Amino acid sequence: MIIDCHGHYTTAPDAHTKWREEQLASGKAGTPAPLYPSISDDEIRETLEASQLRLIRERGTDLTLFSPRASAMAHHLGDPAISRVWAEQCNDLIRRVVDLYPDLYLGCCQLPQFPGSPISESIPELRRAIEDLGFVGVIFNLDPSGGYWTSPPLTDESWFPLYEALVELDVPAMIHPSSSANPAFHGTGDHYLNADTTAFMQLLRGDLFARFPTLRFLIPHGGGAVPYHWGLYRGLADMLDQPAIDGHLMHNVFFDTCVYHQRGIDLLCDIIPTKNILFGSEMVGAVRGIDPETGHYFDDTRRYIDAADLTGEAREAIYSGNVRTVFPRVDAHLAKRGM
Amino acid sequence: MIIDCHGHYTTAPDAHTKWREEQLASGKAGTPAPLYPSISDDEIRETLEASQLRLIRERGTDLTLFSPRASAMAHHLGDPAISRVWAEQCNDLIRRVVDLYPDLYLGCCQLPQFPGSPISESIPELRRAIEDLGFVGVIFNLDPSGGYWTSPPLTDESWFPLYEALVELDVPAMIHPSSSANPAFHGTGDHYLNADTTAFMQLLRGDLFARFPTLRFLIPHGGGAVPYHWGLYRGLADMLDQPAIDGHLMHNVFFDTCVYHQRGIDLLCDIIPTKNILFGSEMVGAVRGIDPETGHYFDDTRRYIDAADLTGEAREAIYSGNVRTVFPRVDAHLAKRGM
Numbered sequence: 001m002i003i004d005c006h007g008h009y010t011t012a013p014d015a016h017t018k019w020r021e022e023q024l025a026s027g028k029a030g031t032p033a034p035l036y037p038s039i040s041d042d043e044i045r046e047t048l049e050a051s052q053l054r055l056i057r058e059r060g061t062d063l064t065l066f067s068p069r070a071s072a073m074a075h076h077l078g079d080p081a082i083s084r085v086w087a088e089q090c091n092d093l094i095r096r097v098v099d100l101y102p103d104l105y106l107g108c109c110q111l112p113q114f115p116g117s118p119i120s121e122s123i124p125e126l127r128r129a130i131e132d133l134g135f136v137g138v139i140f141n142l143d144p145s146g147g148y149w150t151s152p153p154l155t156d157e158s159w160f161p162l163y164e165a166l167v168e169l170d171v172p173a174m175i176h177p178s179s180s181a182n183p184a185f186h187g188t189g190d191h192y193l194n195a196d197t198t199a200f201m202q203l204l205r206g207d208l209f210a211r212f213p214t215l216r217f218l219i220p221h222g223g224g225a226v227p228y229h230w231g232l233y234r235g236l237a238d239m240l241d242q243p244a245i246d247g248h249l250m251h252n253v254f255f256d257t258c259v260y261h262q263r264g265i266d267l268l269c270d271i272i273p274t275k276n277i278l279f280g281s282e283m284v285g286a287v288r289g290i291d292p293e294t295g296h297y298f299d300d301t302r303r304y305i306d307a308a309d310l311t312g313e314a315r316e317a318i319y320s321g322n323v324r325t326v327f328p329r330v331d332a333h334l335a336k337r338g339m
Numbered sequence: 340m341i342i343d344c345h346g347h348y349t350t351a352p353d354a355h356t357k358w359r360e361e362q363l364a365s366g367k368a369g370t371p372a373p374l375y376p377s378i379s380d381d382e383i384r385e386t387l388e389a390s391q392l393r394l395i396r397e398r399g400t401d402l403t404l405f406s407p408r409a410s411a412m413a414h415h416l417g418d419p420a421i422s423r424v425w426a427e428q429c430n431d432l433i434r435r436v437v438d439l440y441p442d443l444y445l446g447c448c449q450l451p452q453f454p455g456s457p458i459s460e461s462i463p464e465l466r467r468a469i470e471d472l473g474f475v476g477v478i479f480n481l482d483p484s485g486g487y488w489t490s491p492p493l494t495d496e497s498w499f500p501l502y503e504a505l506v507e508l509d510v511p512a513m514i515h516p517s518s519s520a521n522p523a524f525h526g527t528g529d530h531y532l533n534a535d536t537t538a539f540m541q542l543l544r545g546d547l548f549a550r551f552p553t554l555r556f557l558i559p560h561g562g563g564a565v566p567y568h569w570g571l572y573r574g575l576a577d578m579l580d581q582p583a584i585d586g587h588l589m590h591n592v593f594f595d596t597c598v599y600h601q602r603g604i605d606l607l608c609d610i611i612p613t614k615n616i617l618f619g620s621e622m623v624g625a626v627r628g629i630d631p632e633t634g635h636y637f638d639d640t641r642r643y644i645d646a647a648d649l650t651g652e653a654r655e656a657i658y659s660g661n662v663r664t665v666f667p668r669v670d671a672h673l674a675k676r677g678m
Contacts (some may be wrong), residue, residue, distance in 0.1 A: 147488065149456045149523045169586035189575050193564045194533035201529035225564035227533045235637035236528050236628030261570025267606050287574030294631025298574035 001320040001331065001339065002302065005305055006220055006256045006280030007064040007105075009094060011047045012072075013039050016093060020072065020086060024083070027082045036089055041224035049283050056104060059302050061281075064332070065323075066094055066107035067139045071187050073178040075113040076146035080121060084112035087125050095133045103337075106330060108137035108174065113144040115151070120161040130169050137218075138166070139176040142199055147182030147191055154199060155206030163212045172216035172254075172326050175199045181187055188286035196224025200253065204245065206235060211254045216252055216326050218278065222259035227271045246273075256280030257301045257318065260287055262294075265304035274314040275324075277307060278322050340659040341641065342669065343395075344596045345513070345559055345619030346358035346403040348433060351411075352378050354434035355432060359411065359425060374448065375428055383435055390623050395443060398641050404662075404669070405433055406447035406478045410485075410526050412517040414452040416481035419460060421579045423451035426464050434472045442676075445669060446592065447476035447513065452483040454490070458501040468676075469508050476557075477505070478515040481538055486521030486530055492494045493538060494545030502551045511593075511665050514538045527625035535563025543576060543584065548591045552668055555591055555665050557617065561598035568608045585612070593665055595619030596640045600628065601633075604643035613653040617661050618644060 008327065015037040023033040061312050068090035069243065075083055087110050096105045103217040109129030122140075129135040140162065152158055154175070166173055170326060177195040178187075185191040196219050217333035219226070226233060237245050255272055259265050260281050280301065287298040296303055305318060354376040364373040397404065403576055404534055407429035414422055433446045448468030450461040461479075468474040479501065491497055493514070499616045505512055506622045516534040517526075526532040535558050548554060558565070567570060578583050594611055598604050607616065619640065626637040644657060663670035 115365060143523070145514055149521050151523065153523055182488050184482070184490065184541070186540050186544055187535060189534070189543065189572070190537040190564075193536055194529070197532055197536075197564065198529040200526060201525050202523070204528065205525055224569070225529075225536065225567065228561070228564065228567035228603050228606060229532060229598060229600075231598070231603060231630065231637050232626055233528070234632075235599055235628055235630065238628045239626055259568060259570070260574055261568075261610075262616065263606055263609055264567050264570060267602055270602055271600075287571055287578055289574055289577045291570065291571075291574065298570050310433060318522070 001063075002061050002279060002280050003125050003320045003323040004283070005218065005278045005323050005327070006258055006282045007052065007066045007287060008069045008282065009066060009097065010069045010284050011051045012069055012093060013043050015039050015043070015195075016089070017072070019089070023086065024078055024124055025270045027078045033085065041096070041100060044100060046099075048097065051204050053104070055102070055283055055297070059300055061302070063110050064105055065137055065327070066097060066105045068094055068110040070139060070176050071179040073110050073141060074146065075141055075144035075178055076115055076181050077266040080112070080114040080117045084121075084125065087112035089226045091125070091129050091133060091135070094135075098134070098234055103237055106333060107133060107135035108139055109133070109135050109142050111138060111143050115145040118161070119159055123161060123165050126162070126165055127169070129292060130136065130171055136327050136333065137172055137174065139174045141144070141177050142195055143177050145181070145328045146178060146183045147180035153202040153206065155202055163215050167214055170214070170328050172218055174218040174220055182223040192221055196221050197226060200224065200226045200233070203240060203249055203253060204233060205240065209249070214321055216254065218254045218256060220256050220258055220280065220282070222257060222264065222268050223255040225270070227255070227268050230271045250276055257305060258282040258299075259301070260298040260305070261305060262304050265301065265308055269308045274310070274317050275322060278320045278326060279319050340402075340524075341400050341618060342619050342659045342662040343400045343403040343622070344557065344662050344666070345597055345621045346391065346405045347362070347408045347621065347624060348405060348436065349623050350390050351408055351432060352382050352386050354378050354382070355428070356411070358661070359427070360431070362421060362425065363417055365479060366417045372424065379604070380435070383439060387436065387440075392440070394622055398639055400641070402442075403444055404447050404476055404666070405436060405444045407433055407449040409478060409515050410518040412449050412480060413485065414480055414517055415454055415485035415520050419451070419453040419456045422453045423460075423464065426451035430464070430468050430472060430474070436471070444471060445672060446474035447478055448472070448474050450477065450479050452480050454484040457500070458498055462500060462504050465501070465504055466508070468663040469510055471531055473664050474515065475672065477512055478513045480516050481514050481534060482516050485517060486519035486524045492541040492545065494547045498661045502554050506551055506553055509553070509667050511525060511557055513557040513559055515559055531560055532563040535560050536565060538570070539563065539565045542588055542592060543572060544579065548588070555593065557593045557595060558664065559595045559597055559619065559621070561596060561603065561607050562611070566594070566607050569610045589615055593617055593661070596644060597621040598640070599637040600630075600667045601646060602641050604640065604647055608647045608649055613649075613656050614661060616657045616663060618658050
């Protein structure tokens, strides 16, 4: 069984995307946003059939944890109320996808974050998504400013209300930024990877999991620069008088496999303990083309995992076992289906 | 022959560091800075003999390109005049090291950057360092704000005066940030790596080398996240309708080997063309300890290069040939010494 822990609705219906533009424009004009458009089930099916679902079937993925388009979260736009309504609409749309394809998708929610707003304001939407919409996870943005990095580190107590809710709900969180408003950065080209690297280093510097021992974070995009610089991090933990990474972070921090070439995946699988690796593709996402060197899609990460030097047991853990451990609600859902 | 292209004077004399504090304090108080202290040759020797020079001898490095301590550049502190005087003092100190150990060190300069100040104000110090002090290279900061990322991308024409001077002087530049003033980041743990990744992506997005075909940049710390995500970058170049990386960037962009574990170096050597890899250690720097897994210093990058799957010719290119090509002034210096 293959579970992709990292999919976004990057092909959301045009009407949804257009409404967001209108919502922001009316926010600017100080007028009420237009009503959210009526989108038919067929429109939703159409946006998925030719892209995500075709690839899911071709690649043999059984289940995808599906969240709103990360780059479109754009928490830095509008105001807190606009961000709240946008998150609600995005999450509702994901719920419709799950309803249409209940065997193929489970939902992960976006939060109505806004730079400078307390994270406690995001908790009602988190609870609604998990408890009412039946979602299994959440993506949250460590830099809602969109590349200006105005938030305190993840270990700062201003984030604790989120962690308390996550622990109570027994839900892991993927730490995932949105698009960059800063011209210095490109979203998928560096801002995402920088955020992954920074998330790990913020956690390494602190002692968050002593306080929240059951909190679980998923760092996407193969952990940014972290596995490639694993020696640096082991050495820095020592330099900074922090405990060794294995005991300090690796019960709580997990990496996905969104690394788009064989040798990157080989390094990830070689360096990071198997139990900390969750299969993911972020398909359809940052890179949609075919690698001329291999003749296959860059983001067909299953090919790399299949080709990596792994035991059958390790491969099985990466493909599904670890997701079921890290996401108890995924496990419960599959158990209910007798899987 | 082994040339380390990346060494900083991280063990500079206390009097030098203390003077910087006084300089900043008097800047704040609006009083003139105290006179720069008299530092004896013996004091300089002492700061190097027990650390850098001991390790250089142990590891068999023949020559190190030596620049001021990068984290202490702190371009975000003080004002443009303070930054100018600080750069001058730091560069003069490097010159004294080179004078004391002319066979072991060549100098690279720091620039008197300041957030928001035009880069043209840094050119006189660049010229002084290269033409008067006999330096062979320069480190410049793509984010003088110290982690707030307020500068335009490297491809923006506001940077062009620097590039024009570099081309005229035929000097390569290492793109190297300084310490982070932003609590979200840790200098060596993520800010440096993020800057490396971002520098590469800024260059990938643009077309700088069409305008400056002989400009050469060295991206330190093994290129941040870039080699690990090489598939992403190849795919993004395609997605963004940019030329393939090899022709677009790899005549002008080089990576050092400051990656502190074997498997990271193996990836670097496997993925990045040999001609684009320059030996470096950043010793004594981010990580000063001994890796309990190997019993050797984390930053003893020579061990990793020696153990990497490279031909003798490739290893020789990484150890010295490429540095001589990228830094013509190093080559001229060695040629003059009959090497």
